[in-house]
Amino acid sequence: MELENSRAKASGGITVNTASEEKRQPSPxxxxxxxxxxxxxxxxxxxISQEEFEKKKAEILDKL
Incomplete structure (x- = not known):
């Protein structure tokens, strides 16, 4: 790991992957x-119409 960090610094600052760089995925x-x-x-x-709204809203709420 130290060698990778040294190479990254020498070659213009390439970032070595770390766990802290992962993006948090939204929950369902x-x-x-x-x-x-x-x-x-x-x-x-x-x-969208009120009818379309109500139908789609019901579909989404059913997933909860």
């Missing part, structure tokens, strides 16, 4: 909440 619940928010925004902008 967070994904569903985000979907509901997007759906609400679509309805508020009149891009």
């Amino acid at each position: 619940e967070e994904d569903l909440v985000a979907s509901l928010r997007k759906l609400k925004a679509l309805r508020e902008q009149d891009l």
